[in-house]
Amino acid sequence: MAQEIERKFLVKGEFKPEVFKSTRITQGYLSSVPERTVRVRIKGEQGFLTIKGKGNHSGISRYEWEKEIPLNEAEELLQLCEPGVIDKTRYLVKAGEHTFEVDEFHGENEGLIMAEIELKTENENFIKPAWLDKEVTGDDRYYNATLTKHPYTKW
Secondary structure, three states: OOEEEEEEEEEOOOOHHHEEEEEEEEEEEEEEEOOEEEEEEEEOOEEEEEEEEOOOOOOOEEEEEEEEEOHHHHHHHHOOOOOOOEEEEEEEEEEOOEEEEEEEEOHHHOOOEEEEEEOOOOOOOOOOOOOEEEEOOOOHHHOHHHHHHOOHHHO
């Protein structure tokens, strides 16, 4: 099984001068139960289907399976998703040996900016840029599947 090890942080301050790539992302959920989420994503001109398992006790690690699918199939599957869609721009920012994925949310989640970093182990060291704020790893409110039901602008 593929294991995703990731930490999430809120973002404060200016990160955009450090961006080397950005992509618009739209995604919805066929299933958003905590034990397994099934996500359909359109990232630029590519479609993806992703299944994620429930996180471990720390919230840092969980099972993840992802497969690229044709764009037209992703568009069709989005029509079957649960109510609520995530619309965001993803920015890639290098920090030492790692790349942060910084998501700036739009629509009902406008104002939320989060950074994620994927690691090889839960205890791996990494550079923390000045624009990183509070860590929200394991806080269910910040999961994209939760944000479709309880948008940031309504907190």
